[in-house]
Amino acid sequence: GAGVSQSPRYKVAKRGQDVALRCDPISGHVSLFWYQQALGQGPEFLTYFQNEAQLDKSGLPSDRFFAERPEGSVSTLKIQRTQQEDSAVYLCASSFTRDSLEQYFGPGTRLTVT
Amino acid sequence: KQEVTQIPAALSVPEGENLVLNCSFTDSAIYNLQWFRQDPGKGLTSLLLIQSSQREQTSGRLNASLDKSSGRSTLYIAASQPGDSATYLCAVRRGNAGNMLTFGGGTRLMVKP
Numbered sequence: 001g002a003g004v005s006q007s008p009r010y011k012v013a014k015r016g017q018d019v020a021l022r023c024d025p026i027s028g029h030v031s032l033f034w035y036q037q038a039l040g041q042g043p044e045f046l047t048y049f050q051n052e053a054q055l056d057k058s059g060l061p062s063d064r065f066f067a068e069r070p071e072g073s074v075s076t077l078k079i080q081r082t083q084q085e086d087s088a089v090y091l092c093a094s095s096f097t098r099d100s101l102e103q104y105f106g107p108g109t110r111l112t113v114t
Numbered sequence: 115k116q117e118v119t120q121i122p123a124a125l126s127v128p129e130g131e132n133l134v135l136n137c138s139f140t141d142s143a144i145y146n147l148q149w150f151r152q153d154p155g156k157g158l159t160s161l162l163l164i165q166s167s168q169r170e171q172t173s174g175r176l177n178a179s180l181d182k183s184s185g186r187s188t189l190y191i192a193a194s195q196p197g198d199s200a201t202y203l204c205a206v207r208r209g210n211a212g213n214m215l216t217f218g219g220g221t222r223l224m225v226k227p
Contacts, residue, residue: 004157033214033215035215035217040219041219041220042118042120042203042219042220043158043203043217044217045214045215045216056214091157091158093158101146101165102148102160102163103215104160105150105157105158105159106157107155107156110155
């Protein structure tokens with residue numbers, strides 16, 4: 001079956017621009033996570049949704065970062081007024097239930113801010 | 115705050131060698147530990163998941179062990195092949211209810227033919 005998909009796969013933004021990154025989780029998956037992976041480092045947690053509810057946003061680095069999942073399926077991560085330090089790969093993961101053992105990861109969106 | 119460290123950061127070995135990748139974590143109160151593989155430009159592929167009550171898991175040429183009390187896990191790769199070249203990430207999970215993963219920095223492995 002289809003896995004987690006993300007779009008766009010690559011995004012180049014000029015500093016100060018707003019960007020929107022999309023995640024399509026596996027159909028029926030309740031939980032959805034966003035992670036940020038800087039070059040040469042491991043992913044770091046940004047935020048977590050259970051259905052449409054954002055239950056944890058403790059990892060969002062600043063108020064320029066905003067995530068939503070209005071209908072409990074597709075999620076969008078928005079970054080306002082992008083800065084160079086926002087350059088990273090943004091990974092989305094989903095799991096079937098809140099208690100599921102495994103998270104399934106998408107291929108990521110590579111964001112480059114120039 | 116949980117911190118996860120992986121050693122070495124990079125490793126280059128000739129084909130056929132057995133190798134060990136190390137992962138350590140500072141807070142032993144974990145729910146499970148997972149090893150992932152990441153290929154360039156790709157997402158993460160789960161290799162092995164060890165529950166906190168387990169000591170090890172095996173899949174083919176891979177074996178992962180967990181010593182929760184000492185905050186350590188190892189990933190053993192037997193008879194390495196060039197196709198094993200990738201970045202290997204270890205991640206721990208604090209609890210079950212939608213808890214996020216805390217990742218190490220990864221080990222970049224190259225297996226030379």
